[in-house]
Amino acid sequence: xxxxxxxxxxxxxxxxxxxxxxxxxxxxxxxxxxxxxxxxxxxxxxxxxxxxxxxxxxxxxxxxxxxxxxxxxxxxxxxxxxxxxxxxxxxxxxxxxxxxxxxxxxxxxxxxxxxxxxxxxxxxxxxxxxxxxxxxxxxxxxxxxxxxxxxxxxxxxxxxxxxxxxxxxxxxxxxxxxxxxxxxxxxxxxxxxxxxxxxxxxxxxxxxxxxxxxxxxxxxxxxxxxxxxxxxxxxxxxxxxxxxxxxxxxxxxxxxxxx
Amino acid sequence: xxxxxxxxxxxxxxxxxxxxxxxxxxxxxxxxxxxxxxxxxxxxxxxxxxxxxxxxxxxxxxxxxxxxxxxxxxxxxxxxxxxxxxxxxxxxxxxxxxxxxxxxxxxxxxxxxxxxxxxxxxxxxxxxxxxxxxxxxxxxxxxxxxxxxxxxxxxxxxxxxxxxxxxxxxxxxxxxxxxxxxxxxxxxxxxxxxxxxxxxxxxxxxxxxxxxxxxxxxxxxxxxxxxxxxxxxxxxxxxxxxxxxxxxxxxxxxxxxxxxxxxxxxxxxxxxxxxxxxxxxxxxxxxxxxxxxxxxxxxxxxxxxxxxxxxxxxxxxxxxxxxxxxxxxxxxxxxxxxxxxxxxxxxxxxxxxxxxxxxxxxxxxxxxxxxxxxxxxxxxxxxxxxxx
Numbered sequence: 001x002x003x004x005x006x007x008x009x010x011x012x013x014x015x016x017x018x019x020x021x022x023x024x025x026x027x028x029x030x031x032x033x034x035x036x037x038x039x040x041x042x043x044x045x046x047x048x049x050x051x052x053x054x055x056x057x058x059x060x061x062x063x064x065x066x067x068x069x070x071x072x073x074x075x076x077x078x079x080x081x082x083x084x085x086x087x088x089x090x091x092x093x094x095x096x097x098x099x100x101x102x103x104x105x106x107x108x109x110x111x112x113x114x115x116x117x118x119x120x121x122x123x124x125x126x127x128x129x130x131x132x133x134x135x136x137x138x139x140x141x142x143x144x145x146x147x148x149x150x151x152x153x154x155x156x157x158x159x160x161x162x163x164x165x166x167x168x169x170x171x172x173x174x175x176x177x178x179x180x181x182x183x184x185x186x187x188x189x190x191x192x193x194x195x196x197x198x199x200x201x202x203x204x205x206x207x208x209x210x211x212x213x214x215x216x217x218x219x220x221x222x223x224x225x226x227x228x229x230x231x232x233x234x235x236x237x238x239x240x241x242x243x244x245x246x247x248x249x250x251x252x253x254x255x256x257x258x259x
Numbered sequence: 260x261x262x263x264x265x266x267x268x269x270x271x272x273x274x275x276x277x278x279x280x281x282x283x284x285x286x287x288x289x290x291x292x293x294x295x296x297x298x299x300x301x302x303x304x305x306x307x308x309x310x311x312x313x314x315x316x317x318x319x320x321x322x323x324x325x326x327x328x329x330x331x332x333x334x335x336x337x338x339x340x341x342x343x344x345x346x347x348x349x350x351x352x353x354x355x356x357x358x359x360x361x362x363x364x365x366x367x368x369x370x371x372x373x374x375x376x377x378x379x380x381x382x383x384x385x386x387x388x389x390x391x392x393x394x395x396x397x398x399x400x401x402x403x404x405x406x407x408x409x410x411x412x413x414x415x416x417x418x419x420x421x422x423x424x425x426x427x428x429x430x431x432x433x434x435x436x437x438x439x440x441x442x443x444x445x446x447x448x449x450x451x452x453x454x455x456x457x458x459x460x461x462x463x464x465x466x467x468x469x470x471x472x473x474x475x476x477x478x479x480x481x482x483x484x485x486x487x488x489x490x491x492x493x494x495x496x497x498x499x500x501x502x503x504x505x506x507x508x509x510x511x512x513x514x515x516x517x518x519x520x521x522x523x524x525x526x527x528x529x530x531x532x533x534x535x536x537x538x539x540x541x542x543x544x545x546x547x548x549x550x551x552x553x554x555x556x557x558x559x560x561x562x563x564x565x566x567x568x569x570x571x572x573x574x575x576x577x578x579x580x581x582x583x584x585x586x587x588x589x590x591x592x593x594x595x596x597x598x599x600x601x602x603x604x605x606x607x608x609x610x611x612x613x614x615x616x617x618x619x620x621x622x623x624x625x626x627x628x629x630x631x632x633x634x635x636x637x638x639x640x641x642x643x644x645x646x647x
Contacts (some may be wrong), residue, residue: 069276076280148478186288189319189331 038117100133139169316386328380339511346515350618351471363390429474510582
């Protein structure tokens with residue numbers, strides 16, 4: 001099975017993250033850039049499918065030059081090759097444009113299965129897998145907590161707030177996964193050493209036949225107009241128990257829609 | 260924004276991307292598998308050696324600097340960085356990896372037959388088999404030439420008699436590399452620990468390396484075939500060359516323990532308030548921190564120099580002695596100084612400093628005491644041997 005895993009480089013969600021003041025995009029220069037955590041689960045799932053059914057795993061990344069670091073890290077877990085879409089004109093691309101570029105890149109890859117994380121820790125909009133499937137004209141099995149492959153048939157347990165749904169589709173398809181699906185392996189020393197020898201193909205917008213005005217700031221269908229830092233946390237409400245604390249706590253939870 | 264002690268000079272610039280990736284991997288494994296639990300292991304005087312060995316085997320840590328037979332074939336510098344990250348968690352855990360990779364696996368890899376390599380190395384690299392290395396004896400430490408363990412020819416095979424002491428991993432090992440005196444000189448054997456007459460008792464009464472399994476091996480007429488003898492090992496030079504390998508890991512590892520102490524002391528000093536302000540703001544505290552950061556970085560540069568030489572041309576024993584002597588001595592000095600910054604809390608098991616300091620007492624002595632390394636350097640400098 002020919003599997004492509006979408007990997008996005010994001011600022012480390014464990015560290016302080018900022019938007020730049022000039023164009024309101026993520027300040028990648030000051031951030032420690034890492035593989036989007038959910039994508040590691042997609043890589044692990046791809047490797048498990050390859051181990052069970054054979055085939056090849058390719059990493060597909062759209063991002064600036066420095067995304068190469070994340071591509072090598074992803075390759076050190078075991079995938080076979082990578083494709084890096086890199087073009088200055090891509091800066092500021094919205095999800096719609098990103099899906100257009102990735103769909104064009106996937107057009108060159110002949111994938112049976114496209115795996116990705118259900119969301120990225122920077123954007124968190126969860127729309128890309130659906131947009132991509134729509135553009136490719138294939139099924140989207142999103143938010144999977146379990147995936148079973150049987151020949152050309154895919155069955156996923158789709159995580160919902162109440163429980164899960166069982167959905168199935170024939171390949172080719174896009175499957176996005178949550179972190180409940182597996183436990184990603186560590187890279188290995190051999191993997192790290194092998195990663196630098198694995199082929200990484202770079203593609204520009206021209207290579208993909210996508211024009212610069214359809215992507216980036218120029219082609220964005222949405223834009224961040226302004227941003228401000230979250231105000232510092234204010235002191236919480238202290239309830240002193242004078243016999244009614246329980247009631248007050250329940251009222252608070254109801255008001256805040258926690259229950 | 261404060262800068263971490265080892266980032267002060269941007270020493271990371273001296274490493275390749277691959278070395279940094281390997282370093283980061285070991286740090287992550289140590290953070291996941293060791294750090295959350297190690298204080299408890301230390302207090303109870305036990306460690307899940309077999310589980311740890313398997314975890315380390317999965318990523319390729321065991322014998323990572325060796326080639327073939329399932330080993331990763333990484334550089335000496337990458338191996339050193341791995342030792343540093345492991346020992347930043349605990350010296351006992353680094354000892355496990357040193358003994359497995361640099362002593363037991365290296366002895367078989369360097370001096371074993373093809374059959375012995377095929378039989379033991381892939382399983383040891385994967386962490387399925389654990390090895391130990393028996394050279395030190397109860398009565399023969401710094402002077403291994405005086406060893407009392409004997410190997411006597413008996414028909415086609417050999418009979419081993421004697422005892423080994425302070426043997427890391429021995430209580431859990433599947434294979435023991437045993438050095439013994441035979442008629443033709445010192446010979447080595449890869450002995451399956453299930454062989455009749457082989458016993459390994461756990462040494463429990465130790466106040467150092469408590470998260471590490473240490474054993475006393477008794478060899479009571481242990482019969483092995485000649486195929487257990489390491490055919491390429493001739494004389495004491497063979498086990499001593501293994502020690503040179505392991506000492507190289509200690510040159511780096513000891514800095515890890517020191518770094519962890521210094522991190523702890525800096526974090527403590529910036530939050531602990533006396534006389535109405537953080538003690539980090541007092542000049543005496545800052546002088547201590549500055550001096551310790553200097554020694555840590557000098558030691559790191561020394562380790563990197565030895566590592567680069569190791570990868571390019573190999574190391575002479577006195578060069579490794581220089582590294583071990585300096586870095587362990589400075590590491591233990593840093594641990595003790597950090598203890599003073601934490602005041603009474605410095606002796607608490609809530610903080611890692613006393614554990615590191617106690618561990619480093621063993622590290623100061625094993626793989627050649629500081630005194631022996633001084634004599635090795637003294638001999639190199641004068642041409643006169645003080646101990647033979």
